Amino acid sequence: MTALQQPLTLANVQGTATVYEQGAHVASWTPAQQDPVLFLSRKAVFAEGKAIRGGVPICFPWFGPGRSGDRSPAHGYARTIPWRPVSATDEEAVFRLTEADLPEQARAEFPHEFSCEYTVTVGAALEMKLATTNTGGEPMEIEEALHAYLAVGDVRQAGVQGLDGVSYVDKVTGKTDMKQSGEIVISGETDRVYRSGGPVSVVDPLLGRTLRITTSGAADTVVWNPWEDNARAIGDFADDEWTAMICVEAANALDDYVTIAPGETHEIVYRLEVGSI
Numbered sequence: 001m002t003a004l005q006q007p008l009t010l011a012n013v014q015g016t017a018t019v020y021e022q023g024a025h026v027a028s029w030t031p032a033q034q035d036p037v038l039f040l041s042r043k044a045v046f047a048e049g050k051a052i053r054g055g056v057p058i059c060f061p062w063f064g065p066g067r068s069g070d071r072s073p074a075h076g077y078a079r080t081i082p083w084r085p086v087s088a089t090d091e092e093a094v095f096r097l098t099e100a101d102l103p104e105q106a107r108a109e110f111p112h113e114f115s116c117e118y119t120v121t122v123g124a125a126l127e128m129k130l131a132t133t134n135t136g137g138e139p140m141e142i143e144e145a146l147h148a149y150l151a152v153g154d155v156r157q158a159g160v161q162g163l164d165g166v167s168y169v170d171k172v173t174g175k176t177d178m179k180q181s182g183e184i185v186i187s188g189e190t191d192r193v194y195r196s197g198g199p200v201s202v203v204d205p206l207l208g209r210t211l212r213i214t215t216s217g218a219a220d221t222v223v224w225n226p227w228e229d230n231a232r233a234i235g236d237f238a239d240d241e242w243t244a245m246i247c248v249e250a251a252n253a254l255d256d257y258v259t260i261a262p263g264e265t266h267e268i269v270y271r272l273e274v275g276s277i
Helices: 104-110 227-231
Strands: 008-012 015-020 025-031 083-090 092-099 114-120 124-132 140-142 143-146 149-151 158-162 167-170 189-192 200-204 208-218 220-225 245-252 259-260 265-275
Touching: 008 083, 008 092, 015 114, 025 114, 025 124, 124 143, 124 259, 143 265, 200 245, 208 245, 245 265, 259 265
Parallel strands: none
Antiparallel strands: 008 015, 015 025, 083 092, 092 114, 114 124, 124 265, 140 259, 143 245, 149 245, 158 200, 167 189, 189 220, 200 208, 208 265, 220 245
C-alpha cells in the first residue's frame, strides 16, 4: 500500500487541526490549552484507498450499505479517494470532489454529475461544511454523514444529552420504532439513527468537559460505539479503544435521504465546541 502524504496543518492561537487530502479527512482537532477532541485509533491505516479510523470521515453518496442494504464500499467512496485542495489559510481549508474524481466503478454505481465543496474552519470551535451541488440535468438522491469520532475518558461514564423523546432506528436489534428516554448511556453495542438534527451534548465527567454539537442541514444524528466484541473484529481498531470513543454524527440517512434538483445545492454543517460540565 502507498502511504499518504503528510496532512495539511491548520494552526492559529485558538486551535490546531490536521486534514488529509484523502477523504478531505479531518484527523485531529485540539483547541488551545485543551486535550484533543477527536479520537484517532492508534491502529489507523494511512494508505491510499483505505478509510482512516477516527477523526471525521465523510460518508457520501450513501450511508453504511445504503438504503438498499447492498451498497459497497460501506459509506461510499468519498472517504477513500483524494479531494482536490482549493484554498488554505491558518484558519480554513477548502477541498473539492466531483464525479470526474471518482474511479470508474464508482461512476457506474453513482451516475450523476456533482460538485462537493468541503470547508473546514478551525479555532476555538471546529466547523465542517459539506456543500453538494447537482451539476447534472436530473434529480440526484444522496445519503451523507459527517462521521465524527469523539474522544471520551470512558464511554461507559459519558452521557449523550439532547435526544430525549426522539424516535430512532436501532441498527443492532433491527427495530425501527424506538424512542429515546432520558440521556443516552452506552452499556453495549450501540448503532442508532436518531431522527433529529440536534443540538446534542456529550457530557464527560472523567475528562471534565462537555462536547457541544450543533448541526444544520442534517435530519439525523447517529450514535455509534462498537463495544468490546466488535472492537476485536475491526482490524484497524485496537481491542481496548472502544472505551475511549463515541461517534456522534450529523447525517441524512435511510428515509431521510436528500434529493437535490439540477442546479441546486444542499449543505450539511457540523460544529463542535468544548465547554465545562
